[in-house]
Amino acid sequence: MVIAALAATSAPASAAWRAYISHPLGFAFAAPGELTMEKGTYRGIVAGERDAIIYRFADDNIEYKAVVIDLAGKSNDAATLLGEAEYLFQEDKKLLMDAFGRVDRQYGRKLTADLPNNGGRTTAAFYAINGRIISLQATVLPANGDYDTPEMGRFVDSLTFFTVRAPDDAIELPEPPK
């Protein structure tokens, strides 16, 4: 009883997981921690420079991010642009897993890679839908050290494109500033 109580008190405090949804972007997912949003730029040799939105979370030394890459004007090249994004993700990393991903009638890929210089382990899923690449990426940092944690898989597998599957209390993701 004493051991159990000690174990309970020594476990790191983890933030509650919450569901998030974006009706304009057509996807939903779940993540722990506080949400921050930023605009960014994605660059690929084939894709060129594309606007990106990054929804970022951090909890227990795991970084979570949902990246939305706008393929406006190039959505007919989605197959190659998705392949390029997957390739760039794993480039210069030690690839541990590269497997089929399938969510709500969308085929994509799920990859796990070790970062260089013992920088941690990252798991990601990539899909192309509605003129965008949607990628969920979770990175376990060395300060966490539990590279087999199920939290990475929980995050990337929480993705849905059927927004009716999102919980009723899912939080609407903010739109990026114009």
Add this chain to the structure above:
Amino acid sequence: MGAMLAITAMPAQAAWKSYINRELGFSFRVPGELKTEIGTYRGAIAGPRQTIIYRSMEDNIEYKVTVMTFFQAQAEGATILGEREYMFQNGKKVLTDAFGRVEPGKDAVYGRKLIVELPDHKGRTTAAFYFTKGRLISLEATVLPANGDFDSPDPGLFVDSIAFVLSRTEPGAIELATPKLE
């Protein structure tokens, strides 16, 4: 004398020839006599499709190029391609599933290259899948048990011969006709 015997005992190999289809936008190299067929494909996402198939057989290796058109669903190309790759390997033992990339720089077309073992010891298939300009193009080479050399370099030579930038195609490539689909 021993070397001479070995040479004469080798099966006769057909020459590899280069083929080009300017209308469909690709070229490839293959041995044997190339035949053209029309086939069918059905995927849950892709739906029913007629396919154009260029096929040859040489030394008990089957070579096949399959073309499907999705002009009205190009934006869904990534999922259609993923479904095709998934169906190809479903129920088979996957030996390799790796990135495929044809052409350099901004002309690059990304796809996948897979090697699978067929069920019931029916052979080994090497394949590459690409979706570009509204068409799903796959190359498949199957080493049959009658050949038995499952590590033959010929399937790799075949799938890696695909080109989408036709200026890369060697001069003198044989022009392929495009059969009319319904």
